[in-house]
Amino acid sequence: MKIANLLWSAAAAILLVLPPYYLLSAPNNGGQSALLRTVNSYLKSAYAHDHRKAYRLISTRDRQIKSEDLYIQEKGPFSGFTLTVAGKLAEMIEVRPIGATENDATTKVNFNIKLPDANSLSALLLDWDQDKLNALPKPRQKEILDAIDAQRRAGKLKFIEGEEELTLVKENGLWRVVFDWAAGLRVQYDAIVPQNEAIEATPLNSETSVRANELFTIIYRVRNSSQETVATRIVHRVEPPELRQHLDLVECALLLPVKLKPGEDREFSSTYMVRGDLPDGSKQVKVTYDFQVEK
Numbered sequence: 001m002k003i004a005n006l007l008w009s010a011a012a013a014i015l016l017v018l019p020p021y022y023l024l025s026a027p028n029n030g031g032q033s034a035l036l037r038t039v040n041s042y043l044k045s046a047y048a049h050d051h052r053k054a055y056r057l058i059s060t061r062d063r064q065i066k067s068e069d070l071y072i073q074e075k076g077p078f079s080g081f082t083l084t085v086a087g088k089l090a091e092m093i094e095v096r097p098i099g100a101t102e103n104d105a106t107t108k109v110n111f112n113i114k115l116p117d118a119n120s121l122s123a124l125l126l127d128w129d130q131d132k133l134n135a136l137p138k139p140r141q142k143e144i145l146d147a148i149d150a151q152r153r154a155g156k157l158k159f160i161e162g163e164e165e166l167t168l169v170k171e172n173g174l175w176r177v178v179f180d181w182a183a184g185l186r187v188q189y190d191a192i193v194p195q196n197e198a199i200e201a202t203p204l205n206s207e208t209s210v211r212a213n214e215l216f217t218i219i220y221r222v223r224n225s226s227q228e229t230v231a232t233r234i235v236h237r238v239e240p241p242e243l244r245q246h247l248d249l250v251e252c253a254l255l256l257p258v259k260l261k262p263g264e265d266r267e268f269s270s271t272y273m274v275r276g277d278l279p280d281g282s283k284q285v286k287v288t289y290d291f292q293v294e295k
Contacts, residue, residue, distance in 0.1 A: 038175040039109060039166055040095055047115060048090040049078035059169050059176040065209055066181055074208060074216040076269075080134035081141050085125065088145060089116040092152070098163070106178055110165045117158040121148070181209040185274055186284040189218055197293045198226030199260075204267070212276045215250065219269045220289060224260035231257040231294035239286040246275045247285060257294045 038057055045054035051072045055063070058071075066074075078086050098110040118128070124147060126132045136144075151157040167178040187210060189203035200223040210216050224230050234254040238244040252270040260266065272287075 035100075035107065035109065035168060035175045036095070036097060038168060038177065039111065040093075042166070042177050043095065043113065043115075044087075044090040044093055046075075047093060048083065048086040049076060050083060050087065050090075051075045051077050057177055059178045060171055061169075062177075062179050062181050070205055070208060073204065073219060076217055076271075078130065080130070081136060082128070082130045082133045084141075085133070085144065085148070086118070088148065089118060089121075092116050092157075092159075106167050106169045108165055108167045110163065112161065113164050114159050114161045117160050120158040124148075179211055179214075181211065184209045184211040184214075185278065185282060187216075187272075187274075188284065188286045189220075190286060190288040191220065192288060192290045194291065194293055197230070198224060199230065199232055199291050199293060200225055201289065201291050203289075210274055212274050212278055215271060215273050217269050217271045218287065219267050220254075221265065221267050222260065222291070223265040224262060227262050229259055229261050231259045232291050233257045233294065235290040235292060237288040237290055239288070243278070243282060243285045246278045246282070247287070248273045248275055254289070 042054055042057045045051070045057065052068065054075075055068045055071050077083075092115070094114040096112045096114075098112060100110070101108045118125075122128060124144060148157065167180075168175045169178050170176075186207060188207040189205065191201040191203060193199045193201050202221050204219045204221060208216060222232065232254070233256060234252075236249065236252070236255075238247055250271040250273055253268040254270070258266075258268070
């Protein structure tokens with residue numbers, strides 16, 4: 001992650017001689033308080049998968065590269081009770097600033113973060129299956145929320161701690177998070193289907209731009225236009241081939257065969273992450289789903 005750079009000024013130059021922690025915690029520094037509010041708001045929104053709210057805290061330059069709909073699709077939004085419980089956990093996030101570094105018009109903020117280990121609650125939360133969680137009756141939903149509160153009071157709720165950074169920029173007096181997607185890796189999507197088979201497949205979006213260590217999701221709409229049930233799976237192709245090892249496939253719904261009934265139309269998603277060891281100068285990669293029909 002990364003945080004923000006403040007505009008250079010005489011006042012900022014004076015602040016730079018102070019210890020980094022003072023820069024972020026001075027009680028009368030309203031600008032820095034606003035910066036940290038943006039950091040906290042973005043982290044909590046992103047953790048809760050409230051990506052519509054998180055998107056509003058992203059810089060204008062980045063929003064010109066990636067639309068709100070594409071951002072939300074790539075991140076996988078929560079809704080209903082799933083969003084409620086994730087939001088509850090997000091409010092437990094603790095951020096302790098370490099320091100800030102100014103560079104031209106941006107400010108990079110380093111901080112320690114402590115956040116609930118969502119995976120440790122998988123059993124209680126039905127493996128975070130949205131359909132199952134959102135379908136729970138209200139009394140059961142309340143029991144789950146109460147159980148989380150009870151774990152926290154008893155000191156049994158597990159947390160993860162680490163050091164992160166965000167880069168921010170000030171726009172019209174408001175701090176916004178910078179990812180610099182324009183300088184990121186351009187990822188293009190394509191599909192190949194058998195010529196003599198009745199499988200249609202199209203990516204919902206043709207391309208995106210991502211930075212190293214950023215998770216993103218690709219969604220393909222697949223249709224069986226034949227009169228028979230077919231089973232299909234994909235062969236995952238990456239071009240240029242030398243970049244394949246730098247693109248981690250985190251999860252894919254089509255690596256194993258899936259059956260489609262006649263006329264059935266379904267969406268399948270895959271999640272990727274560009275590794276931090278991406279070679280310098282890498283600007284573009286193409287991901288192609290080569291659909292195979294199982295006999």
